[in-house]
Amino acid sequence: MTLEVPVTTKKPVAYEIRGRVLVVSIDSPPVNALGLGVRQGLSEALDRLEEDQSLSAMLVVGAGANFIGGADIREFGKPRQAPFVRDICSRMETSSKLVVAAIRGAALGGGLEVALSAHYRLVVDGARLGLPEVLLGLLPGSGGTQRMPRLIGVSAALDLMLTGRHIGATEAVALGLADRHVSGADAVGSGVAYVEELLAQGARPRPTRDATAVRGDASDVEAISTARNEQRKRHPMLLSPHLIVDLVEATSQLPFDPAMEMELEKFQQCIDSPQRRGLIHAFFVERDTSKIPEATKGKPRDVNEVGVVGGGTMGAGIAIAALNAGLRVTLVERDEPALLRGLSNIEQVYAGLVAKGRMTKSDQNAVMARLAGFTDFAALGFADVVIEAAFEDMKVKKDVFGQLDQVCKPGAVLATNTSYLDIDEIAKATNRPEDVIGLHFFAPAYIMRLLEVVVPRQVHPDVVATAFSLARILKKVAVRAGVCDGFIGNRILSVYRRAADYMMEDGASPYEIDAAIRAFGYPMGPLQVSDLSGGDIGWATRKRQAQTRDPKQRYVRIADRIAEQGWFGQKTRRGWYLYPDGARKGVPDPDVLNIVDEERKRSGIVPRSFTSEEIQRRYLAAMVNEGANVVHEEIALRPLDVDAVFVHGFGFPRFRGGPMLYADMVGLPKILSDIEAYAKEDPQFWRPSPLLLRLVSEGRDFSSLNTRDA
The missing domain is CATH 3.40.50.720 (NAD(P)-binding Rossmann-like Domain)
Known part of the structure; x- marks a missing residue:
């Protein structure tokens, strides 16, 4: 006999009893994120499972298209509220009654961590499993770094957590992340049948913490070492990938509970990092740029x-x-x-x-x-x-x-x-x-x-x-x-590139400028980018703009001198750098430095030295100021649109979110103070944007302009 328990559609978690099985359905559109209401509902379901002696098992499913799409990232940075996902996972895993997860659609991040805490996992067609926290500057914080390696091994777990990639039902079973793959899309029916089968077989709870895929042998040690070296090479400035490697290493060095405490500590370290804010901003920006006036008109x-x-x-x-x-x-x-x-x-x-x-x-x-x-x-x-x-x-x-x-x-x-x-x-x-x-x-x-x-x-x-x-x-x-000339990206590029040219003529070598910008997090410096795209492109633009250029504007001829030699970068094997034998990585060119020296002398400039920090501050101040002008003139709808352009088109380090968010994190008064100081040297170039002046006077930041009301 099946007892139907009244379901209220207002609650994000509903319960239904089918024989000996408590079916727990998560219904929190659009992706069933683990917000407070869902966490409370899961906690209440576990109470029901423990208290009702007629129940032998619990099946967790997702209503709609997904299992659980992950944590509610809108809660990140806000005061945490119990019950916490890690506590729910612990209660599921240590339950004396069988807990099974039936996965349809997305089981990502905290959603997969919930599934890992179940004793058995079933996946249906279209299931997508993954721990993508690294893409947001985070790491799995509810046991994922400890349960996944114990279940599928060190190497496979590192691959999933460090790439953030999603896997389908077939691969999940092959890796051991899931126990059974059922064709079709009926997660509830297939899940209940699977639970009844397990009960008939006398299956007992199987805590993932007790899984033995971590051996601590030479192959595990090698996998850890390889991953650590790869992350140092590929992501030297990122925090979370390196902490993930440390935590996976801990699976063979610490008992489960102390390792979980270590995970919580490292997770909080990520939460407190500005990288988390930058990466989450970049995540939302990708979606928010599509919110345009024409969307409702056409x-x-x-x-x-x-x-x-x-x-x-x-x-x-x-x-x-x-x-x-x-x-x-x-x-x-x-x-x-x-x-x-x-x-x-x-x-x-x-x-x-x-x-x-x-x-x-x-x-x-x-x-x-x-x-x-x-x-x-x-x-x-x-x-x-x-x-x-x-x-x-x-x-x-x-x-x-x-x-x-x-x-x-x-x-x-x-x-x-x-x-x-x-x-x-x-x-x-x-x-x-x-x-x-x-x-x-x-x-x-x-x-x-x-x-x-x-x-x-x-x-x-x-x-x-x-x-x-x-x-x-x-x-x-x-x-x-x-x-406008250059639209968003190329217009701003032309301004901060001029700032780089000014620093070059004033004393910074082109190679010092590139090194400083790489140290900020860019994959390439501006002069390396010029060589990659072709110096003739910028040269043609400068010649086109010559007729309308303000005669009061300082003009640096170094790039033109190099282009006049026919040195256009990689395609001519020579530009700002030399590319011997067609090499992709350039080496400094003494002849370029001679041209720089000649132009300094022609302009009557006595060169001075620049620190890496000074180069970065001037470069970014010019970028942010022109970004503010672009928003002020409504060439860009919002500051977030400028951020999207630079993260996705110009190599701006994603973990910093974009130039406008970076300015917010540094503080707009500090950016304005730098610009006003530089204006004492060159008031023609360093003119504070009206928008920057207004926001500072009002005590606001660029992010305040990203809302629909703004």
């Missing part, structure tokens, strides 16, 4: 086929991004040789994936079957979105858009990949400016996640909505930008 148009004009590095990269998303792609080039080069550029990328074993030859053939190449613009007549990736010249762009206007179907979105040019001006080349938008990809376009969606004056809201929809299809982080 409906995305259907996108099934994409046209790309231009098969060079950028055009080929955009085509690959679209192909990877499963879209059909039509590539158009000016003539047959250029088209063949473009198609070859695309094919070589996929051939490389096949050679590395990351794609099969049949998969490559299937992808290439969705690609067609032509030299006639008429081939773009069926495309839903056409993305122009031609040479960065206004006349060229307008000519392309004039032709697109003639051949593209009504309702097709016409997009330009320009990095700097005025999209309102480009739109004038068509009779449908309402369909013209900017889609500024970052190279390589099939790898870099940032996509600046540049919104000109006459564009229709549904075109903007379509651009954001396409970004989701392409798995990009889309950021809305207004029209």
Whole structure:
């Protein structure tokens, strides 16, 4: 007989008794996060299990699409409230009655830690298991660092915790993370049947803390050593990965309870770290950039086929991004040789994936079957979105858009990949400016996640909505930008790069500047980036801007002098650095230092020394100040949009959250004080942003502008 217990929909955890089994269903949309209400409900369920003598087991399931999506990260940094997840996990694990978890959808972070505390685990199709805390600057804090290695071994546990990757049902069973995989999606029915089977077999509680996969032998020691060395090399400035390695090592050195105390101590260390704030901010920013005014004003148009004009590095990269998303792609080039080069550029990328074993030859053939190449613009007549990736010249762009206007179907979105040019001006080349938008990809376009969606004056809201929809299809982080020279990212880049040039002419060597910025957390310094992207690109921009440059503005000629030599970086084997024999890693060039010295003398400058901290402070102050201007002028909607651009497009260290959050953590008064001090040397360049001045006067920070009300 089944006794139905009344369920109130207001509670995030519901109970139902099926025979000897207490079915506990977590129903806290959207992902069943472990907020206070869920924790209280699980604690009450355990009370019921202990008190009701007619019950022999408890089954924990998730209502909706997920088991438990993880901790409620909105609670991080706030006063902790009992019951705590680690205590619930301990009660489950030490229960004298059987506890089983039936996992459908996501069991992530604290959700997987709950499942690990059950005595048995069943997974159904579509299950996703993982401990992704490292991606938020955290570590599993409710026993995950201790239970997972004991269950599946040191090496496998380190892999899951240090990458934060999710695994499916089949891999979970193969690793020993789950006991059974059941086809279908009925977690409740399959779970109850599994519990009854276990009870019929006389199965007893099986605490994970007693699992014996940690052996403490030579292979475990080697796995720990390898992981530690890899993290020192890959993430020298991050905290949580190194603490995770220490905690996994503790599984073979300490009994379970002392190791759990160590985990709690290390978890709190992560919570208190500014890295946690930075990484969680970056996590939310990826979602918040899609909150745009046009989202409520326009409906995305259907996108099934994409046209790309231009098969060079950028055009080929955009085509690959679209192909990877499963879209059909039509590539158009000016003539047959250029088209063949473009198609070859695309094919070589996929051939490389096949050679590395990351794609099969049949998969490559299937992808290439969705690609067609032509030299006639008429081939773009069926495309839903056409993305122009031609040479960065206004006349060229307008000519392309004039032709697109003639051949593209009504309702097709016409997009330009320009990095700097005025999209309102480009739109004038068509009779449908309402369909013209900017889609500024970052190279390589099939790898870099940032996509600046540049919104000109006459564009229709549904075109903007379509651009954001396409970004989701392409798995990009889309950021809305207004029209100005350089939009968000390149506009700010031009300013802080000038700050670097000034420091170089004043006495800092280019190699000291790069080293200081790497020490801040960037993977590369600004001059290394210039060599990677090509010094000719910036040179062309500076020449284009020369006619409108303020004559009062200080201008440093060092980069121009280097470009005039034909030293454009890696592609010419020489730029700011030397690249002997085509090496990817450059070495300092004495001739560059000679040019720097010559320019200092020409400008009458007596060089002075700069510390690494001084370089960082000036570089970041220029970046933050121009970021404030971009928000003040509504080129960016919010400070968080600036953060997204720099984390995803310019290598800003993710653990710092972005330049605007970094400024908040340093303190806006301190940033303003630095700018005002530098203004005594150069008042033309160091002009405090009106927004920065206002926020400091009001005692507010940039984050206060990220809310919907702001």
